[in-house]
Amino acid sequence: xxxxxxxxxxxxxxxxxxxEHSLRDIVIDAGNSCFNDxxxxxxxxxxxxxxxxxxxxxxxxxxVNQGHLGPLxxxxxxxxxxxxxxxxxxxxxxALAFRHALHTMQAGKSHVSMVLGVEKMxxxxxxxxxxILMEAGDFESESMAGLTFAGLYALMxxxxxxxxxxxxEQLAMISVTNHKNGKxxxxxxxxxxxxVDTILKSSMIADPxxxxxxxxxxxxxxxxxxxTEDAVKKYAIKNPVWIAASACGTDNxxxxxxxxxxxLQATLSAMKQIKEQGISEKDxxxxxxxxxxxxxxxxxxxDLGFCKKGQGGKFVENNEIALNGSIPTNTTGGLKSIGHPVxxxxxxxxxxxxxxxxxxxxxxxxxxxNGLCLNIGGIGSxxxxxxxxxxxxxxx
Amino acid sequence: MIDGExxxxxxxxxxxxxxxxxxxxNITGLKGRIxxxxxxxxxxxxxEAPYVVGVVLVExxxxxxxxxxxxxxxxxxxxxxxxxxxxxxxRIQTHSNGLRVYGYKFLLE
Numbered sequence: 001x002x003x004x005x006x007x008x009x010x011x012x013x014x015x016x017x018x019x020e021h022s023l024r025d026i027v028i029d030a031g032n033s034c035f036n037d038x039x040x041x042x043x044x045x046x047x048x049x050x051x052x053x054x055x056x057x058x059x060x061x062x063x064v065n066q067g068h069l070g071p072l073x074x075x076x077x078x079x080x081x082x083x084x085x086x087x088x089x090x091x092x093x094x095a096l097a098f099r100h101a102l103h104t105m106q107a108g109k110s111h112v113s114m115v116l117g118v119e120k121m122x123x124x125x126x127x128x129x130x131x132i133l134m135e136a137g138d139f140e141s142e143s144m145a146g147l148t149f150a151g152l153y154a155l156m157x158x159x160x161x162x163x164x165x166x167x168x169e170q171l172a173m174i175s176v177t178n179h180k181n182g183k184x185x186x187x188x189x190x191x192x193x194x195x196v197d198t199i200l201k202s203s204m205i206a207d208p209x210x211x212x213x214x215x216x217x218x219x220x221x222x223x224x225x226x227x228t229e230d231a232v233k234k235y236a237i238k239n240p241v242w243i244a245a246s247a248c249g250t251d252n253x254x255x256x257x258x259x260x261x262x263x264l265q266a267t268l269s270a271m272k273q274i275k276e277q278g279i280s281e282k283d284x285x286x287x288x289x290x291x292x293x294x295x296x297x298x299x300x301x302x303d304l305g306f307c308k309k310g311q312g313g314k315f316v317e318n319n320e321i322a323l324n325g326s327i328p329t330n331t332t333g334g335l336k337s338i339g340h341p342v343x344x345x346x347x348x349x350x351x352x353x354x355x356x357x358x359x360x361x362x363x364x365x366x367x368x369x370n371g372l373c374l375n376i377g378g379i380g381s382x383x384x385x386x387x388x389x390x391x392x393x394x395x396x
Numbered sequence: 397m398i399d400g401e402x403x404x405x406x407x408x409x410x411x412x413x414x415x416x417x418x419x420x421x422n423i424t425g426l427k428g429r430i431x432x433x434x435x436x437x438x439x440x441x442x443x444e445a446p447y448v449v450g451v452v453l454v455e456x457x458x459x460x461x462x463x464x465x466x467x468x469x470x471x472x473x474x475x476x477x478x479x480x481x482x483x484x485x486x487r488i489q490t491h492s493n494g495l496r497v498y499g500y501k502f503l504l505e
Binding site: 126134140141154156159162203204207208256261 | 463
C-alpha cells in the first residue's frame with residue numbers, strides 16, 4: 001500500500017426477497033447498520049465526518065428505473081453535499097466502488113469515505129431479471145443467442161467436466177458447504193442445510209447446472225466506512241481492518257471468444273497484481289469468493305492458486321474449503337446461501353471478511369490474519385481482489 | 397417485452413453485413429465442431445425453453461455461439477462435445493412489433 005487505509009465500520013441489510021422495501025429503504029437500512037457499527041468502533045461518531053461516497057450498483061436503471069445513485073444515496077443517508085458517484089462493473093460493482101474509494105483516499109482527496117453496495121432485483125419478473133443480468137454479457141452475440149448467465153456458466157461447467165473429469169457431485173459439495181455455513185447467518189436469504197442428493201435432484205436451469213448450483217435473485221445492501229491511517233488515530237478506532245492489497249483484472253466480455261473456457265484471465269491478472277504487492281496465496285487464511293454458480297467457486301480456487309487447474313473438484317471433495325479445512329471459504333454462506341444482490345455482493349464480501357478479522361464473525365475462525373475477497377463481474381469479464389489484514393501493512 | 401424491443405430497427409439492421417451474412421461475407425454453410433454446450437431451461441424474455449446453445453469452433457478458426465438445432469432427448473443422452481455441425485441461416489426471434497430478427501444457428505451433421 002502506498003498509504004494505509006482501514007475498514008473501520010461495516011453494515012448489511014437482511015438479504016432476500018424484500019417485497020416491503022424499496023431501493024431507497026434498503027440504502028437507509030444498510031447505511032444505518034453501518035452507522036450503528038461505527039458507534040461501537042469509536043466514541044461520538046457523526047455521519048458528517050464522511051467526506052466521500054461511492055455507490056456500487058449494477059442495474060438500478062433497468063431493475064427499478066432509478067439511475068443517478070450517488071446523490072440518491074448521499075441524500076437518503078443525510079451525508080450532505082459531499083462528492084458522490086456510482087460505480088458499475090456488473091456483479092463486481094461494489095468491489096470496484098471500494099477500490100475507487102481506496103484510490104481517492106490514497107490520492108489525498110478523502111479522509112473518511114463510505115462505500116455502499118445496493119441492488120433491488122425483485123420488482124421485475126424473473127425472466128426480465130435474466131435479461132437485465134445479461135447486460136453484463138455481450139448483447140449482440142450472447143443475449144441474442146438466447147444465453148442466460150446460468151447458461152454461460154453451464155458452458156464453463158460442461159467444458160470443465162469434459163476436460164478434467166469434474167463431476168456434478170463435486171460441484172454440489174460447494175453449495176452444500178455454503179449452505180452449511182449460511183445456516184448460522186441471520187442475514188442470509190436461505191438458512192437451511194442441504195445435501196448433494198437434494199442438489200442433484202433439483203430442477204435443471206442450464207445443464208449441467210441445476211437450481212441448487214445457482215445463487216438466487218436477491219434484494220439487499222451492504223455498507224463500509226473507510227479511514228486513512230491519520231483518521232484511524234484521530235478517531236481512536238478500536239478495531240481497524242487494514243487493506244493489504246487491491247487489484248482488478250478484466251477480460252474479453254465475449255466469453256466464447258476467449259482462449260480458455262475453464263480459466264478466468266481476469267482473475268489470473270488480478271492475482272498476479274496481488275503477488276506484485278507482496279502477498280501470495282500462502283499468506284491467506286480464508287476466502288470470500290464469488291459463487292454465483294458453483295462452478296465459479298471451483299474455478300476461483302484454481303485460478304487463485306489454491307489448487308492446480310483441473311484439481312478443483314478433488315480439492316472440494318477433500319473438504320479443503322470447510323470451516324476446518326486448509327482454506328475456509330465463504331465462511332458466512334457465500335452468494336448461494338446469503339443471496340446475491342448483484343451490486344451489493346462485493347461490499348457484503350468485504351463486510352464479512354472484516355468481521356472475521358475483527359473476531360466477530362458468526363462462524364469465527366481461530367485468529368485469522370489475512371482474508372482474500374474475489375468479486376467477479378459477468379463471466380469473469382471483471383475480477384476484483386482485495387486482501388484485508390488484521391495487521392497494518394508496511395507503507396511502501 | 398423482448399429485450400431490445402424498445403430499441404429501434406437499426407440495432408439489428410446495422411449488423412446484417414458482419415453478423416447475419418446477408419450481405420458481403422457469408423458464414424452459412426461453414427462447418428464446425430462443438431466445444432461446449434448447455435440446455436437452457438429457464439429462458440429470458442423472447443425465448444422459449446428448452447433449447448440448446450453451444451460454442452462452436454468453425455473451420456475458419458473463429459468461435460461462434462448460437463442455438464444448436466437438435467432433438468432434446470438425443471442431447472440429454474449423449475455428449476455433443478466434438479460433434480460436427482454446419483452453420484445455417486435462421487430466424488432467431490419475432491418481436492411483438494413485427495420485427496423479425498435473423499441470425500445463424502447450428503445443424504448437427
